Amino acid sequence: MGTRVFTTAAEAVADIDDGATIAVGGFGLCGIPDALIDALRESGVGNLEVFSNNCGVDDHGLGILLGAKQISRVTASYVGENKEFARQYLSGELEVELTPQGTLAERLRAGGAGIPAFFTPAGVGTPVADGGLPWRYAADGSVAVASPPKETREFGDKRYVMELGISADFALVHAVRGDTAGNLVFDKTALNFNPLAAMAGKVTIAQVEELVPAGELDPAQVHLPGVFVQRIVNTGPQNKRIEKRTVTATQGVSA
Known part of the structure; x- marks a missing residue:
């Protein structure tokens, strides 16, 4: 099955039903598929089981699905800066499987490679x-x-x-560039969990900042071949956020 190009993120995720398992790319807030996550929030789908390194922050990324009570279970490496994630977990509202970060990465890769x-x-x-x-x-x-x-x-x-190994019904990923054949290029830190999540999804949906015709990408620069990507949507530049800003006051300058 080839890659299908969608016009909007909402159309790309429209068939994700209640109870679906979803692998989500990104590290902290770097390289998260924010437009696809926003579209899931608007769809109202619930009881989702998510595999992701972390779960965003309270008002961005997967955190907005948590806040809307659309996620029932998370397999992740850490709680991160998400207070609602911690609250739901400790109060018994959310099931959480914490796993070592390298193990989670290899579980996603193994699932995508057909290794049980x-x-x-x-x-x-x-x-x-x-x-x-x-x-x-x-x-x-x-x-x-x-x-x-x-x-x-x-x-x-x-x-x-x-x-x-982890195999999910769907995978949501973000890439800086992609072509209409589904080949993807990731930027810096976004390269870590995005390709692994994409491999683990039975149906992988990629949002890209720039979409080009098939054949325009240099094959040597492609990080993930289109064989792993079933749907792609051009969402434009990502709304990049900083998960936690830490600054040091300079001597003689007020903060």
């Missing part, structure tokens, strides 16, 4: 492997759902834990 599981040393000897991490809390603060123990195995003289 793999062994890694990350997490061996901790609750990541032994189980017991709180996935969902009860209203009284007790643990309602805990992570199960995972299979471990020795290779040589080291022990490893088995992690499952």
Whole structure:
């Protein structure tokens, strides 16, 4: 199946239904598919299960879906600067599977490559492997759902834990450039989780800042081939935000 070009983000996500699993690219607020996320917010779809490095901030990115109670479960590396994410998790409104960042990246890559599981040393000897991490809390603060123990195995003289690959119904990604065949080019830090999320989606939807005809991109500069991308929409330049601004006052200059 080739890549289909859509006119608007709303049209591109129109068939994402309640209960869908979605892999979302980006790191912090860098390279997030903000237009596609906004379109999901407007659609009102709910009970979504999201795989993403983090969950945006309270008023931007995936945080707006959290605030609207459209997400029921998140697999992520950290809570980040999102207070609502932490509140929903600790109050039992949201199920959260926290996983080491490198493990999450490899789980997405493995799922996209058709690898059902793999062994890694990350997490061996901790609750990541032994189980017991709180996935969902009860209203009284007790643990309602805990992570199960995972299979471990020795290779040589080291022990490893088995992690499952991630495959999602849809993937939402952001690229700086793309062509009508779905080939994508990412910018700097946006290159980390976006290609991995795109690989993990059965249907991958890419928003691009610039869309060019097929054949115009230098093949040597393409970061993700169009075989992984089913839909593409030109949303123009991204509304870039800084997740957390930290400044140091200069001597003799008031803040």
